[in-house]
Each structure stands twice: as C-alpha cells, then as structure tokens.
Amino acid sequence: MSLAGLLRRLGAQVTGRIWRLGFASRFLLMTLLYSGMALRRLQLTLREIYFTGVLSLIIILVSGLFVGMVLGLQGYDTLQRYGSSEALGVLVALSLVRELGPVVAALLFASRAGSAITAEIGLMKATEQLSAMEMMAVNPIARVVAPRFWAGVVSMPLLAALFSALGVIGGYLVGVRLIGVDEGAFWSQMQAAVDFRQDIMNGVIKSVVFGAIVSWIAVFEGYDAEPTAEGVSRATTRTVVTSSLAILAADFVLTAFMFRGI
Amino acid sequence: MSAEPLVDIRDLSFAYDRRVILAGVNIRIPRGKVVAIMGPSGCGKTTTLRLIGGQLKPTSGTVRVAGEVVHELDDAGLYRLRRRMGMLFQFGALFTDMSVYDNIAFQVREHTDLPEELIHDLVLMKLNAVGLRGAHRLMPAELSGGMARRVALARAIALDPISLSIVGQLIRTLNDALGASSIVVTHDVHESLKIVDYVYFVSEGHIVAEGSAEEIRKSVAPYVHQFVWGEADGPVPFHYPAPPYGEELMAQPGRPREWWS
Numbered sequence: 342m343s344l345a346g347l348l349r350r351l352g353a354q355v356t357g358r359i360w361r362l363g364f365a366s367r368f369l370l371m372t373l374l375y376s377g378m379a380l381r382r383l384q385l386t387l388r389e390i391y392f393t394g395v396l397s398l399i400i401i402l403v404s405g406l407f408v409g410m411v412l413g414l415q416g417y418d419t420l421q422r423y424g425s426s427e428a429l430g431v432l433v434a435l436s437l438v439r440e441l442g443p444v445v446a447a448l449l450f451a452s453r454a455g456s457a458i459t460a461e462i463g464l465m466k467a468t469e470q471l472s473a474m475e476m477m478a479v480n481p482i483a484r485v486v487a488p489r490f491w492a493g494v495v496s497m498p499l500l501a502a503l504f505s506a507l508g509v510i511g512g513y514l515v516g517v518r519l520i521g522v523d524e525g526a527f528w529s530q531m532q533a534a535v536d537f538r539q540d541i542m543n544g545v546i547k548s549v550v551f552g553a554i555v556s557w558i559a560v561f562e563g564y565d566a567e568p569t570a571e572g573v574s575r576a577t578t579r580t581v582v583t584s585s586l587a588i589l590a591a592d593f594v595l596t597a598f599m600f601r602g603i
Numbered sequence: 604m605s606a607e608p609l610v611d612i613r614d615l616s617f618a619y620d621r622r623v624i625l626a627g628v629n630i631r632i633p634r635g636k637v638v639a640i641m642g643p644s645g646c647g648k649t650t651t652l653r654l655i656g657g658q659l660k661p662t663s664g665t666v667r668v669a670g671e672v673v674h675e676l677d678d679a680g681l682y683r684l685r686r687r688m689g690m691l692f693q694f695g696a697l698f699t700d701m702s703v704y705d706n707i708a709f710q711v712r713e714h715t716d717l718p719e720e721l722i723h724d725l726v727l728m729k730l731n732a733v734g735l736r737g738a739h740r741l742m743p744a745e746l747s748g749g750m751a752r753r754v755a756l757a758r759a760i761a762l763d764p765i766s767l768s769i770v771g772q773l774i775r776t777l778n779d780a781l782g783a784s785s786i787v788v789t790h791d792v793h794e795s796l797k798i799v800d801y802v803y804f805v806s807e808g809h810i811v812a813e814g815s816a817e818e819i820r821k822s823v824a825p826y827v828h829q830f831v832w833g834e835a836d837g838p839v840p841f842h843y844p845a846p847p848y849g850e851e852l853m854a855q856p857g858r859p860r861e862w863w864s
Contacts, residue, residue, distance in 0.1 A: 469696035476656050477710045478685035484713075 365561045371482050372490050372560065379487035386488045386495070393454040393489070394496030398503070400453050401446055405437075405504035408445060409511025412436055416512070417520050427526035431534040433512030434505075438535065438544040439600075442505035444592050447551035450497055451584040455559035458489050459580040462563025463573035471564075486564060490556045497552025498545050505544070543599045550595060551588050558584045609634045609784045610655055615664035616808075617650055624650045626808040627664070632786055637778050639787040639795050642805035643830065648788045651805070655786070656690055657681045686714055689759030695751040697743040703730070703754050704739040710761045729757040732780075792831050796820060804830070 379386050416432040462485060465471050471481045509531075516522040535541065559580050566576035610632035617625040624647045632638045640648050653659045654666050657673045666673045668684060676684060697706050707726045711717060717725075730736045733753040743751060760781065775798040778785045787795055796802070796816040804812035804819065804827055812819065812827045819827060829837030845851065 465699075468694065468699070469692045470698055472658065473690065473692055473696035473698075475658060476685055476688065476690040477713070478682040479710070479713045480682075 364565070365557070368561050368564065369557050372487050372557075375480055375483035376487045376491065378483040379491050385484070386491050389488045389492030390496055393450075393458065393492045394500060397450060397453045397496070397500060400449055401500045401504050402507050404445065404449055405442075405507030406511040408441055408504075409433060409437065409508030409513075410515045411511075412441075412508065413512040413515030413520070417516055417522065426522050428530055429512065429516045429522050430509075430527035430531035433516070434509055434531045434535050435540060437505040437508040437512075438540050440592070440596075442508065443501045443544050443547040443551055444588060446501040446504040447497060447548065447555060447588045448585055450493075450500060450552070451555045451559075451588065452581050454493065454496070455555045455580045455584050456577045458493070458556070458559040459563040459566070459577045460573055462486070462489070462560060463566035463568075463576050466564065466566060467568035467570075467573060482564075486560045490553075490560050493556025493559070494549065494552045497555070498548040501544065501548035501551075543595075546599075547592065547595050550591060554587050554591060555584045558587065607634070608632055609669060610786070611665075611667040612651070612655070613665050613667075615651075615654065615666060616662045617647070617654060617659065618662050624808055625654075625661075625805075628805070628808070628810055630803050630810070632784055634784050635778075636800040637775060637785040637787060637798060639799040639802045640805060641792060641795070641802060641830065646805045647808050648805055652690070652786065652788050656685065656688060686710075686762060689762070691752070691755050691759045694748075695743070695755035697746075697751055697755055697758070699743050701743075702739070703735070703741050703743070703746070706743070706754060707739075707758045707761055710758070714762070725761070729761055730754075732760070733757045792833070796831075 412433045413429065416429050416436075417426055420426045420428055420432065462471075465481075465485065471485065474481045474484060513527065517524045517527050562576040562580045562583070566572045608631040610630070612628060612630040615625055615628040615630075616623070628647075628651065630638075630640070630651070640651055642648055650659065654661055655668060655673065657676065660674045669687070671680070671684060673681070673684070697703075698709065701709065704726055707729055708722050711722050711725060726739065727736055730739055733756055735750060735753055735757070738746065738750065738754070743754070746754060760783070787799055796819065799816055801815055802813060802819045803810055806826050812822060812824050814822070820831060822828060822831070825838045828834070835841045846854075
C-alpha cells in the first residue's frame, strides 16, 4: 500500500475513534439527564445493584482472599530480608486499599458485570425490545440504561471495599497463622500506618471513578452494538478490553494526583 | 375513503444516506379501518411504519397522525402521541426479563398511577381477548412463537390504541371491538387479504397499486399478480443482480476452463 493510502487509513481510524468518543460523551450526558427515573424509582436501580453487585460478590471475595494471601507470602519474603516482617500488615493493607482493591476489583467487575450489561442491552436492541419500549413512549435511556449505570457506580466502591477486606484477612491468614508473624504487630502497625483520608478515602474515590468508567463503557457499547449475534459479541469484547485499559490509565492519573501532589 | 384520515402520508420520501427507500409515497388510513401495506422484502414497509411511529424522520414529505405532523413534534409531543399507538413487532419483542403479566402491565404502570388491583383486571382482560389468560405467569421464553405474538398483541392494545400493526385474524376482531384503526405490514398475502379493508402495495419505494382486498385479488398488474399468487420470478426478479451463472462458476482462479478436453 502507498504511503498516502496508509496515512489515509490511519487518519480515518483516528477520526473514527474521535467520533465515537463524541457519541459516547453525548450518550453519558443523556444518561445523566435522564437519571431522574432511576433515582426516583429506586427499586429499578436496586434490582440492577443485585444483578451487577450482589451476583459479582463470589468472584470478588474469592479473588480478594487469594490476592491477600499472595501479598502475605511475597511481602513476608521481601520484608524479612530487611528484618521488618512485622510491617507485613501495613504492606498488605496499604497495597490493597490504595491500589489493588480498587484496580483489581474494577477489572473483575468489568469482566463479570460490564460484559453482562453490554450483552443484555445489546440483545434487547437486537430483539427490538428497546424499539418496542420507545414505541410505548418509555425512554429506554431512562428505563434501561440509567438504572444500570447508577447500579455500577454504587456497587463498585462496595465491591472494592469487600475485596480489600478479604485481602487483609488473606494476608493475616498467611502472615500470622501460617508463617507466624506477630499478631499484635500485624494489626497495630496496620492501624497506625493506614490513614483514613489519605489511603482509604482515596481508594474509595478511585473505585467510584472506575465504577463510573466501566458502567459508562458497558451501557454505551450495549446501546451502540450492531443488532446481530456478531455485533453483540464484538461489543461485549470491546467493553472488557476498553474498560480494562481505561481503568489502568485512569488509575495512573488518579494516583499521580492523589499521592504525588502534582 | 373518509375525508379525515387518522394517518395521512403525503409525498413521503426517505433515504438511508444515499440509498433511497421510499420515494413520494401517499397513504391515507381512515379511522376504524384495517389497512395493509404489502410488498416484497426490502421494499420499505417497515420503514413506513417507523416513520409513522416517529422513530425515523422523513427526507421530505409529511406523516400526519391524528392531525399532528409526526416529525415536527418534540420529544414530549412524540411520546404523548405514541401513548395512543400500539406497535406489534414481527417477532413480538417481549421483554424477556418480565413475565407475560408484567409485559402487558408495563405500559400501564409506566404511564398511569392506577392501583395494582385495577391493573390486574386490565391485564387479564387483555390476555383473555387473545386467549392466553391462563398463561399470565409464564416467561416469554416459555411461549411458542405464535403465543408470543398474541401476548405482544395484548401488550400493544394495553392502552386501547388508535393504531397497531399485526398479522392475523385477531386484529380484525379486536379492531372492530375497540374501534381502533390498524395498519398491517405484511408479506403474508392471502391471510391478510381476508381481514383488511384496503391495501397499499409498495415496490422499490413507490406505491404501485392500491385498492380494496377484492380489487387487489383480481388485479392484473404484473407486480401485484406476482406477489398475490406467490410467483418466485416476475417483475421482481428472484435473483439478486449477478453476472451469468456459468461464467461465474468458471471464473474461479485456478479452475481449468475445460478440464475434460
């Protein structure tokens, strides 16, 4: 292919992406504008919180426990070289509440709940359920999209908190129960070192942002999916890939602002 | 036909980008009648229905429903108008996460503050009209295709609409009972000719014939004849435009043109 052709294709790709970002932003704006129903009729949102949040609990809790256990092993291995294995509790807790809790929980949430939201909305579109709703004078963005969006925003920080809590328990089981780090030192150093505003609140802020990002991408991809079997499958894949990348990129930006004082 | 039609379509044209779907279509649907829009697949039937429902905007021309120009309405006006319409989709489009009962109650719950006891009676009345009162606890996945369409019809008439779209004997009965007007979009010719009052025949974006069911049945216009009598080939070709068959079979690279010689 000629250089001009290559440039043309590259240009088309870039402008295509920017168009799509514009569409997605308008869609987010519409979702926020039509959120009245989701907040007024709380049972709609609660039902979605059950599907996105409660049904994601198992994967989040089990993953949290294992991540905490691995942190316990790896952390002990490193810390004992410097003779500070009592600081294991601090290491486990800080890694979890600052980074691993929000980020890993969000990645799991994107693949468990985000993909389900996209597939559900995409299939509703493919089977004309959204069209039918529109023809019944019910706005699908208000009735279908907004409750799922808000459910994601609410569920995510709760899931991240549970992930961190189970992680700490995992770290405790391995560090204290298995390896034999002093129990008092494990808990007291953790209590002394973890700052509520600096560490926990920043973690919560992160998980709220990740929840909004994942939910936004999931509902948009579902609503914008081509109404065919392949279209829905592509949209579901895009949700997982795009939200995973977006979570990691947003994590870097948020971390830079929160902990380095830029 | 009556002087004040419920749906009045004038010089309607519609195109997706540059692909023209409808060109200068005129259709009038009088109150209380069942009117069919027929034609081969891809001729613009469903597009016409979507234009009436305001899901698409015309490139030119107007669609007037109950005296209002549909594409000039704002969102609130359009939704107000749609509350008076019932639309039945080809495959029912039932909400798969709700039971039959909740599907029919959906629109009533969304648009009214009626107490649940009254909604219960209303839902059972609508289901009784389509013969599926006993199925109100089932989920859409448990219904057969025909049952799903009947439930969808019950849902479409939940708010006693002015217009609906369906194939089947049921609408004739329900249309007359409710005093509604119906638009039937179909390619099921013989079944529909039994129930409709008037037929519009669309081909390649134009109305090519119109008349009462009897007139259409007797029509000698080639398009109509081919369609009504189900002939595979005719003015509407069976084959999508393609190069000659033999030439294309032999045009495969690497295939010897005359391997036997």
